Amino acid sequence: MHEWALAEAVLKSAEQVAEKENLREVTEVTIKVGELQQIEAPILRFALNQLKLGSFKKAKFRILKAKSTLKCRVCGTIWEFSFRKLDKAAAEAIHFVPEVAHSYIKCPKCCSPDFEIVSGRGVWLENIQGVKSE
Amino acid sequence: MIDPRTSVITERLAHVGRIVAVSSGKGGVGKSMVATALALSLAREGCQVGLFDLDFTGPSTHIILGTPSNLQPKEKKGIVPPNFEGLSYMSLVYYVGDNPAPLRGADITNALIELLSVTQWGTLDFLVIDMPPGIGDAVLDLIRLVRRIEFLIVTTPSLLAFEVVKKQVSLLCELQMPIVGVVENMKMDKANDVQLAVHKLGLRYLGAIPYDAAVEAAIGNPQKLLETAIGQTLGQIKKASANQRGKPHFL
Numbered sequence: 001m002h003e004w005a006l007a008e009a010v011l012k013s014a015e016q017v018a019e020k021e022n023l024r025e026v027t028e029v030t031i032k033v034g035e036l037q038q039i040e041a042p043i044l045r046f047a048l049n050q051l052k053l054g055s056f057k058k059a060k061f062r063i064l065k066a067k068s069t070l071k072c073r074v075c076g077t078i079w080e081f082s083f084r085k086l087d088k089a090a091a092e093a094i095h096f097v098p099e100v101a102h103s104y105i106k107c108p109k110c111c112s113p114d115f116e117i118v119s120g121r122g123v124w125l126e127n128i129q130g131v132k133s134e
Numbered sequence: 135m136i137d138p139r140t141s142v143i144t145e146r147l148a149h150v151g152r153i154v155a156v157s158s159g160k161g162g163v164g165k166s167m168v169a170t171a172l173a174l175s176l177a178r179e180g181c182q183v184g185l186f187d188l189d190f191t192g193p194s195t196h197i198i199l200g201t202p203s204n205l206q207p208k209e210k211k212g213i214v215p216p217n218f219e220g221l222s223y224m225s226l227v228y229y230v231g232d233n234p235a236p237l238r239g240a241d242i243t244n245a246l247i248e249l250l251s252v253t254q255w256g257t258l259d260f261l262v263i264d265m266p267p268g269i270g271d272a273v274l275d276l277i278r279l280v281r282r283i284e285f286l287i288v289t290t291p292s293l294l295a296f297e298v299v300k301k302q303v304s305l306l307c308e309l310q311m312p313i314v315g316v317v318e319n320m321k322m323d324k325a326n327d328v329q330l331a332v333h334k335l336g337l338r339y340l341g342a343i344p345y346d347a348a349v350e351a352a353i354g355n356p357q358k359l360l361e362t363a364i365g366q367t368l369g370q371i372k373k374a375s376a377n378q379r380g381k382p383h384f385l
Contacts, residue, residue, distance in 0.1 A: 002209055005252040009138040093229035096252070097248050126135050
């Protein structure tokens, strides 16, 4: 599962933050998941729980979904991404590499593929809470 | 907010021996042909080899290899590149098919980080990377993200190509990136200007690949490609520089 690789990255990155912030026990990790990548939150959560070790053993994972906003660089139109408008193969391709959206999505106004992914691209580590070492 | 993906890139490449970026400041010098032939040639010798097409906006190694349209990576705790002709082969083509991929710099960076963070290469002796031309985002990102990368530079005898290559070499030297050497492709005479200029730059001139009209007919046929001047010359370069254990060490 692709979500497993991302879960590994989230945990590795969270470990680095916990170490930097001197946390002996991590209680909660907040992750933001952009709609564009269509990450399966239950699979991501399952993978995170399976992979967590050491100071993360009791950590809970809060997964927030973020709307994906796209902005046309040609005409300035801003619109929200919806995977319901895509066929299955295109949606799956974007799931693996969100940037290939440029191969399948066009500006609804001027049809340009030259748009910016303003928000809601992939997976982000938003916040970590825990108990500091004395 | 932190992008967690870069934290696992080193781990994903932990069991890859050498990472060789086949690169050139100039386009049209035959980088993709050389990268593909090099990867195939190493694989034929029994090495575990990966080939990664990093020319996201103009990929061509799938055409050179003749991969079938249904070739796809497997999903297993990430993406596992399929094996084709003895190569673990990765390309953005799996996700864009025949569609154009009009990507700007930030998109190229993001796509590269995504693929480096989720691709499970496993154990490889060599990972050969077919670079896009120039010294833009892909080159700078690879240097930033994969510190132990080495560059194999391709040029042609043309002054136009070599002058641009010199700028690339200058940048790589400034950044203290290892350059394994320079290959002169599509050579049509016996002039040694490029060889002398390469030596003047303090680099290894690995050899000259004669222009071979048969290369075009070998597109889509890996075995034929290895029989062309590209495949044969790369074989000779490897043989001439093989170390005591018989492993090609010009790389």
